[in-house]
Amino acid sequence: MEPVIRPLIDEDCFEIGLNHIFPMADAARIAGEESWLCPDHLDPAMEKVRLGMKSWLVRAGGRTILVDTCIGQHKERPRHAAWHRRGSDRLLRDLAAEGLAPNDIDLVLCTHLHADHVGWNTRLEDGRWVPTFPRARYAMSRREVGDWRALAAASDVPVNHGAFEDSILPVVDHGLALYVTAGDELAEGVTVEALPGHTVEHFGLHLHRREGAALFCGDAIHSPIQLRVPEWTSAFCGDPDLAVATRIAMLDRAAEEGIELYPAHFRGAGSLRVRRDGNAFGPA
Ligand SMILES: [Zn+2]
Structure with a gap:
């Protein structure tokens, strides 16, 4: 069976303000790009970046x-109003629309452990957090779990x-963590890939397909704006220089090998193929 890929929103x-997410942004660098960036990825005044939050459902190699x-x-996210005590169950409804229940998921890959990438790992049951799947x-990365454990233990807030x-x-x-490293094969044709920089051991998931590979790349790229200016890196990247180098290498390889990218925060179709365009990139 050919792999199936679906976004769950x-x-x-x-x-988010252009200069808030990309502190070094200069809007003049993306002047003239409105036709493909607005309105999905940028507001018409080109001051606010528009992002989404999606999980990718991948059925491949006999696994879901x-x-x-x-x-x-x-x-409880009191410092982030839009995330605080959210009621939405859209993600599980999108899963149900694919004919799947939480029990059908075999594997969850956490590209990294930021709060906007692990939320549905758990759900509230009788006042306790239990695994949703x-x-x-x-x-996940053993090193990142260890780092967050140490930071949480050392902090009063x-x-x-x-x-x-x-x-x-x-x-x-619950004994459900599976510590992985780059190169691990999680299913036939499905491999963990290193995309470090946004976080210290940020992972991607590489899927081999007959029509060309897919790379689920998390926060190695946040917005299609970064095709034009890959050196703009987000305010949330732990190692900005490494994040830029990883992004440029990834875009280069995607353009060269025809790899389709599936990031976490793109709106619209959510995935894209890229081409080289001078010193930068564009949508293919
Ligand atoms: Zn993110």
Whole structure:
């Protein structure tokens, strides 16, 4: 069976100031790009970047996989109003529309452990956080789990919006964490890939397909704006220089080899193929 890929939407659109997400942005660099960036990825005044939150459902190699789990439901996120005690269950409804229940998920890949990528790892049941996908193993970086554990232990206030305690630790405590490293094969034709920079051990998931590979690349790229200016890196990248180098290498390879990219935060169709365009890139 050929692989099947579907987006599951947790949040269709949120706006963030161009200079808030990309502190070094100069709007003049993207003048003239309105026709393909607006209105899906940029507001018409070109001041606000428009992003979404999506999880990718991948059925391949006999397994049913989710890449990232977005913001989640009922989480205490007092420092982020739009995430605080959210009621939306859209992501699970999108899953149901594919004919699947949480029990059908075999594997969750956490590209990294930021609060907007692990939220649906758990759900609230009788006042406790339990794994949303009880049959799944949750693939993640041992090093990143260790780093967040140490930071959470050393801090009196929630770090990472409290996501370690409510969205990662319950999975680990239920024995469902699967610690992976780059090169690990998670199913036939499905391999973990290193895309470091946004976080120290940020992962991608590489899917071999007959019509060309797919790369689920998480936050290695946040917006299609970065095709034009890949050196603009987000304010949330832990190692900005490494994030830029990883992004440029990834875009180069995607253009060269015809790899289709599936990032976490693109709106619209959500995936894209890219081409080289002078010193930068464009949509293919
Ligand atoms: Zn993110």
